[in-house]
Amino acid sequence: MTTAKPERKSFDIIGAPFNQLGFVPTDNNTVQPLREPDERCWLGLTEWIAVRNQRWGGDIRDMGDVLPDDRIRQHLHYGKKEQALAAYCQLLHPQVLATYQQGRVPIILGGDHSITVGTLQATLDYFQPRNESVAVVWIDTHADCNDSPASNLHGKPLAMLMGEYCHNGWQVASDSLLKPESVYYVGVRDLMPNEAALLERHGITNYNMEYIDRHGFRQMLSTLVEQLETHYDRFFVSFDYDSLDGAIYRACATPNVGGLTAREALTLVHTLAAHPKFVGMDLVEYLPEKDDNGVSKELMIKLIDAVWGFRM
Numbered sequence: 001m002t003t004a005k006p007e008r009k010s011f012d013i014i015g016a017p018f019n020q021l022g023f024v025p026t027d028n029n030t031v032q033p034l035r036e037p038d039e040r041c042w043l044g045l046t047e048w049i050a051v052r053n054q055r056w057g058g059d060i061r062d063m064g065d066v067l068p069d070d071r072i073r074q075h076l077h078y079g080k081k082e083q084a085l086a087a088y089c090q091l092l093h094p095q096v097l098a099t100y101q102q103g104r105v106p107i108i109l110g111g112d113h114s115i116t117v118g119t120l121q122a123t124l125d126y127f128q129p130r131n132e133s134v135a136v137v138w139i140d141t142h143a144d145c146n147d148s149p150a151s152n153l154h155g156k157p158l159a160m161l162m163g164e165y166c167h168n169g170w171q172v173a174s175d176s177l178l179k180p181e182s183v184y185y186v187g188v189r190d191l192m193p194n195e196a197a198l199l200e201r202h203g204i205t206n207y208n209m210e211y212i213d214r215h216g217f218r219q220m221l222s223t224l225v226e227q228l229e230t231h232y233d234r235f236f237v238s239f240d241y242d243s244l245d246g247a248i249y250r251a252c253a254t255p256n257v258g259g260l261t262a263r264e265a266l267t268l269v270h271t272l273a274a275h276p277k278f279v280g281m282d283l284v285e286y287l288p289e290k291d292d293n294g295v296s297k298e299l300m301i302k303l304i305d306a307v308w309g310f311r312m
Contacts, residue, residue: 011058011308012099013049014108015065016119016282018088020076021153022112024253024287031065031109033288034301040294045301058308063099066092081153082168089118096122096280107307110284112154112253113144116238119282120161123236124176127279132233134279136178137224137272139186139265140240141256143195143206154285155192158183164198180204182232184224186268187212187243187260209258217264221271228277237272237281239265239303241296249299251291262299270306281307 015031037044045062052058068088075084092108096119099106108119120136127134138144138158145158149167159165161178180202189209191199199206205227207220215223228235244265246255260268272278286300 009059009308010104011060012102012104012106013045013060013062013304014092014095014099014106015063016092016108016111016115017065018068018092018111018115019287020068020112021081021085021114022253022285023152023154025112026287026289028289029065030111030286030288034109034286034297034304035062038294040291041297041301043298043301045304048301048305052305052308056309060308061104063095066095080168082170085114085117085153086170088115089121092118093122093125097126100126100279105278105307106280107304108280108282109304110282110286112152113140113238113240113284114153114157115284116157116282117160119280120157120178120236120238121172121176123234123280124161124178127234128175133182133231135182135184135228135232135235137184137186137228137235137237138188138240139238139243139260139268140188141190141242141246141254141259142240143185143188143191143199144240145195145198146192147194147198148192159198184227186220186224189258190256217267221268225271225275228275232277234277234279235272235275236279237269239269239281239283241283241285241300244299249296251296252285252287253290254285262302265299266302266306269303273307 017029017031019026035044035046049060072084072087096106146155147159147164163172163177183204185206212220241252242254243259245259247257
């Protein structure tokens, strides 16, 4: 695997605590508990950002949270979930875009995985008009390309972005569509039949847990980086908490046994984020109220820290 020389980058933390379209919807702000220290966790994200900035010369800003407004709450009240998501993404999209316009790297903290409709769309809208090809590395238990109108929208963001979800008035402008061949899955181990068919139909790359078991984690990572280096100008990473081994890490709506270890996840995130072609990341689906002992909070903070410099 080619070892890319890290470059100095500036980072914006953007909170996106929109948790209404997942398996366990909640009005609770899932981002704020990450910022604050508590009796279970030795350090909060806010304090750790200060440490990185003051002691290590980092350039990290916390831009606060993009919160749902009354219009979004009204859509949700009447069961208009696609309209609620579109309205929320209309708030989130310009915040992410502004970070790119300032030459900075966004780290967006969710929220359920539907928020990636806004984060990834902003990434595509910024780079693709510059004739720069963009890939997305999707680290998840699930493929999130369910094209059925049934079930929750947090299982559909890639279908929505690829133009494969054509229900309830949802549409994406043709010049903003995500190309299926630009999706690289890591850690997927729970596919719906229609998702498996979609992956096969488009030939989408899937480094699932079976692939990792057969070839080894390091070989998978080397192959992934080689593909990104060879075929793309930029890449965005979307990390779902449930990609972790649900036998240990259960602070989410859909814990799933048999996923990535903490060391694998940290190595994966650090390696990708250190690459010159990396442009941003979201981390989604962490639910503090399900984090009984604070272990998952510490791991989430370490994963965020891995983006801007933590070494294994």
